[in-house]
Amino acid sequence: MKSTKELQFKSLYKNHKDKVYRLCLGFVKKKELANDLFQEILIKVWRHLDSFKGESDISTWIYRIAYNTALTFSARERKKDEKQTEIPSNQELSEPENYNSEQEIRIQMLYEAINGLPELDRVIATLLLENTSYKTIAEISGISENYVAVKVNRIKAALTQKLNPQAHGNQLQRYTTTLAKSKS
Amino acid sequence: METNFNDIQQLWQSQKAENFDLASLIEGLKKTEVKQKRERIAIAIITPATLVFLFIFMPWQESKAILLSLLVIAVAMIGVGILSFSSRISPSDDSENFSNKEYLKSQFEKLKFRYKIAGKYMYYYAFLLAVALNVAYFVLLAPFSDLIRILTHTGLTVMIFGIMHFSIKRRLKKYDKSLQPMMKQLEKLLTEAKN
Numbered sequence: 001m002k003s004t005k006e007l008q009f010k011s012l013y014k015n016h017k018d019k020v021y022r023l024c025l026g027f028v029k030k031k032e033l034a035n036d037l038f039q040e041i042l043i044k045v046w047r048h049l050d051s052f053k054g055e056s057d058i059s060t061w062i063y064r065i066a067y068n069t070a071l072t073f074s075a076r077e078r079k080k081d082e083k084q085t086e087i088p089s090n091q092e093l094s095e096p097e098n099y100n101s102e103q104e105i106r107i108q109m110l111y112e113a114i115n116g117l118p119e120l121d122r123v124i125a126t127l128l129l130e131n132t133s134y135k136t137i138a139e140i141s142g143i144s145e146n147y148v149a150v151k152v153n154r155i156k157a158a159l160t161q162k163l164n165p166q167a168h169g170n171q172l173q174r175y176t177t178t179l180a181k182s183k184s
Numbered sequence: 185m186e187t188n189f190n191d192i193q194q195l196w197q198s199q200k201a202e203n204f205d206l207a208s209l210i211e212g213l214k215k216t217e218v219k220q221k222r223e224r225i226a227i228a229i230i231t232p233a234t235l236v237f238l239f240i241f242m243p244w245q246e247s248k249a250i251l252l253s254l255l256v257i258a259v260a261m262i263g264v265g266i267l268s269f270s271s272r273i274s275p276s277d278d279s280e281n282f283s284n285k286e287y288l289k290s291q292f293e294k295l296k297f298r299y300k301i302a303g304k305y306m307y308y309y310a311f312l313l314a315v316a317l318n319v320a321y322f323v324l325l326a327p328f329s330d331l332i333r334i335l336t337h338t339g340l341t342v343m344i345f346g347i348m349h350f351s352i353k354r355r356l357k358k359y360d361k362s363l364q365p366m367m368k369q370l371e372k373l374l375t376e377a378k379n
Binding site for chain 1: 189192199202210213277280281285373376377
C-alpha cells in the first residue's frame with residue numbers, strides 16, 4: 001500500500017515536472033546534467049515533503065527547492081567544467097534529437113540565450129517564462145519586487161534581442177550550420 | 185521566429201519533461217531514508233554508550249584525576265558529535281525555507297564552517313584528548329620512575345597532536361580542491377545578488 005507521502009509526491013511530480021524540467025534545461029547546458037539536476041531536485045522535494053506546513057503556496061515551495069538546488073548544482077558543475085580541457089562552444093550545446101526540426105533548434109537557441117545570462121538572472125528569466133508573478137519571483141530570489149521589475153525589463157530585452165533575427169541577422173540559419181558542421 | 189516575449193514564453197512552455205522512472209526513485213529514496221535513520225540512531229547511541237562503557241570500567245571513584253579525565257573526554261566527544269551532526273548528518277539543507285539569496289548565504293556559511301571544524305575545532309579536540317589522557321596516565325603511571333613518566337607523557341602528547349595534525353592537513357588539502365572553488369562561485373553569486 002502506498003503511503004500518503006508517496007501519493008502526495010506523485011501528485012506534485014505530475015503537476016510540476018514540466019516546469020522543473022524546463023528550469024533544469026535552462027540552468028545546465030548538457031541534457032544528461034539537466035537530468036541529474038532534475039533527479040537531485042526530486043530527491044530534495046521528497047526529503048523536505050514532511051516539513052511542508054502549507055504556509056506558502058506549494059508551487060512556490062517547490063520552486064524554492066528547485067532554484068536553490070540549481071544554483072548550487074551549477075556552482076559545482078562550473079568547478080568541474082573549469083577542470084576539463086577547453087571544448088569549442090558549439091560542442092557544449094545539448095544537441096536536439098532531430099536537429100532538422102525548426103522548433104527544436106529554436107528551443108536550443110532559447111536555452112543557449114538563457115544559459116548566457118548570469119545565474120540569478122536565469123532564475124528570474126525562467127520564472128518569468130512560466131508566467132510567475134513578480135511577487136513570487138521576489139519571494140523566491142530574495143530581491144525586492146521593484147528590483148525584479150528592473151531586472152525583468154533587462155532580461156526581456158536581452159532574450160528578445162538574442163532570438164530576433166530581424167535585428168541581429170539570421171541566427172537560426174547560423175545555428176543550423178554550426179550544428180551540421182559539428183555533426184559531420 | 186520569436187519576435188516578442190509572448191512567443192518566447194510559448195516556445196519555452198512547449199517543452200515537456202521526459203519520462204522518468206519515478207517508482208525506482210521512490211524505492212531508492214525509501215531505502216536511503218531507512219539507512220540515514222539508522223546512521224543517526226547509531227551516532228545518538230555510540231557516543232553515550234562509549235561514555236557509559238568508560239565510566240563503568242574506569243576506576244573513577246578511586247581518583248578525582250581519572251574522573252576529571254573522563255569528563256574531559258565526554259565533553260570532547262559530545263562536542264565533535266554535535267559538530268558532525270550539524271554539518272553533515274542533518275536531514276535538511278533549508279533549501280525549502282530560504283530565498284536564493286538566503287540559501288546561497290547559508291550554503292557559503294556551511295562550507296566555511298566545515299573548514300573551521302577541520303582547521304580549528306579538531307585541534308581543540310586534540311588538546312582536550314591530550315589533557316584527558318595525560319591526566320589519566322598521570323595517575324596510572326604513579327608507581328613508575330620520573331623518566332618513564334615524562335617519556336610516556338611526551339610521547340603520548342606528540343603522538344596525539346602528530347596524528348591529528350597530519351589528518352587535518354590532509355583534509356584541508358582535500359577541501360582546498362573540492363570546497364574552495366565552490367565557495368568562490370557562491371561568493372560570486374552572492375555579490376551578484378547584492379548588486
